[in-house]
Amino acid sequence: MAGLGLALVIGLACQVRESSDPRSLIEQLGSSRYAEREAAEEALARLGTLAVPSLKMAASSRDLEVRSRAAALLKKIEESVLTQPTLVALDYRDLPLGEVVRSLSERTGMRLVLFPPNQPRWNTDRITLEEPRPLPFWKALDRLCAESRLLPDASQRAPDGREGQAVLLMDRRGRPIFPTCDSGPFRLTLAALEYRRHIGFASDMTEPPMPPAGPRPAQAPPPPRTVATSHFSAQIQLAAEPRLSVTLAGLPLVTEAVDEKGHSLAVPAAGPPQSPVPFNAVRPFARDAASTAFLTTPVPLMRPEEPGKVIKVLRGSIPILAVARQADPLVVPLAGAAGKSFDRGDLHIEIHDIRSGPNDRGRQIDLTARVASGSDAPGADSPATPGSSADLRGPQIEILDAKGQPIPWFRTGMEPEESRLTIGLAGQIAADARELRFYKVSESRVAVPFEFKDLPMP
Known part of the structure; x- marks a missing residue:
């Protein structure tokens, strides 16, 4: 009997998987059978954005089960879309650079701005940019920049003074090249490694008290007492695709940092206190109108007494809140x-x-x-x-x-x-x-x- 019940549950799940119609799957979210509700939810999650219109209607259903499952699915799908890179098709052959950049802006819905705007080569240079399959946004931008000797910069406002996010594309000559890595719609840039050592002078409290009365014997002043402090950190910039706004949501985490001698550079849990995140970095509402698609944060490190010459690996994560506008305002x-x-x-x-x-x-x-x-x-x-x-x-x-x-x-x-x-x-x-x-x-x-x-x- 137990085997028959299990077979029935599996059969219901298989029937749901075969359906790709969001509307019929929505109906099954309110099924009296738990296995069928679960299978319908899994099938809708696999449909992703294709299921969003039906899920939005279901989110106002009078059926509590349908309404709650639809709301949870909408949130899950929206979050997954936020953290997936935009895929960009590259199929440009022998076209002016300025025309390619304008086309990419329209194709992605994200502002790409050639800077300075009056460069003659924006119209005279012709490029071919072709790939057999779409590339993630930042990789597509790298291909464009490699082909046209450009460098992307998401840290500055567009020169036209317009509000909103943009990526400036500037001539690469004379500009530094930074180490970068990508994660979904985010590009992380190592802007600097900083080490500072400070020697200060402290007051000396060991001098004996003066006698209450009588002549005071001549005494040489105590020698200066020094206090040494140091600061070692990596400055990491995070740029999101211009469709997103980002704010820092906590302290960066270093999971591995070692030099070629095997010394750990990570600050231990019981080590020096880290600087708190600035208040305006974690507020959900920035002082300026639009939040930014770009932020910079220090990542605290610890320098060994006898460090090596090379940091073999620096690995960790930066917690952020990513926000994107929905359509139809x-x-x-x-x-x-x-x-x-x-x-x-x-x-x-x-x-x-x-x-x-x-x-x-x-x-x-x-x-x-x-x-x-x-x-x-x-x-x-x-x-x-x-x-x-x-x-x-x-x-x-x-x-x-x-x-x-x-x-x-x-x-x-x-x-x-x-x-x-x-x-x-x-x-x-x-x-x-x-x-x-x-x-x-x-x-x-x-x-x-x-x-x-x-x-x-x-």
């Missing part, structure tokens, strides 16, 4: 918006006031922005999504000018408990603001691994 025309509310699905914005900034410079927009949590929907009890209360992310807000181009803004005040925010627009660009967009975001906490080998010991 709530669009709010700013003209006449003061005192009005706007809704689109579970997105809500109320514009309380639009006024001149201090000293009549720029503009300020006072607003409340929320994404309805699962508990706000009838019969729902799923957890709140980012932005539902005090969890607003910088990339959720975008301000556009009359040409539809993003313009920079900054936060001037926030009341987290009410999701109320005051944002500022500075200078002349304030008059160009025409539209506000409010996005839902997907996010994932990731420990991004790094590995560098055969480095010079500082």
Whole structure:
């Protein structure tokens, strides 16, 4: 009898696996049979992004089992997409460099900017860039740069002053080449190895007390007492694909660091205290409008008394929060918006006031922005999504000018408990603001691994 029950469970699972229709699989999420529900969930997870539209509809189902499983699957799929690299097809033959870069920007949906913009060779150089199969974003960029003597730089703002992420492509001549490694949509660069030794002088508390009265005998001053401290670290830069925003989510972890003599360079657990992560590096809402796709962090190391000349391996991970905008934002025309509310699905914005900034410079927009949590929907009890209360992310807000181009803004005040925010627009660009967009975001906490080998010991 037990064998018959097992065969029935396996048979149900096989039937579910054969189905590739998300809608029928969604129905089976509410099956009375546990094995069928589990198999349907596994099949939907394998479908990945193809199942997302059906899962979004199922997330508001009145069936608690369907609703909870659909919400969990959506989160799992969104997180997996965030940490997978964008694949780029390279099929360019004998085309101007500038045309290839523009095409790659359109193909990937990520801004690639040739800098400086007035270089004649952007139009005169012709390149051929072909690969039999699509490459991950950073590898595709490496192929482009190798073919055209360029160097990518994700650490600077684009020279056109537009808001948003971009990768600058600059002439490689005269610029340093750094060690790099890739992990999914992230590129890690070893920017520097730093070693500093500081000798200070401390007060001496061993001198005997002076006698209470009488002549004082002449005494030579005590010799100086020195205190030596040292600092040894690796400076690592992390650049994400421009579709993502990243913030540091904790301290870097070193899992292996040794020189050619076998000395460990990793700071022991009971070693010197590491510097805490700066407060503004872990806040979910950056001071500037849009979070950045680039960050730099020190990785503390320990230098042996008799170090070798080469760091054979430096391996570890950097914990980050990666955030990406979802499609279909709530669009709010700013003209006449003061005192009005706007809704689109579970997105809500109320514009309380639009006024001149201090000293009549720029503009300020006072607003409340929320994404309805699962508990706000009838019969729902799923957890709140980012932005539902005090969890607003910088990339959720975008301000556009009359040409539809993003313009920079900054936060001037926030009341987290009410999701109320005051944002500022500075200078002349304030008059160009025409539209506000409010996005839902997907996010994932990731420990991004790094590995560098055969480095010079500082």
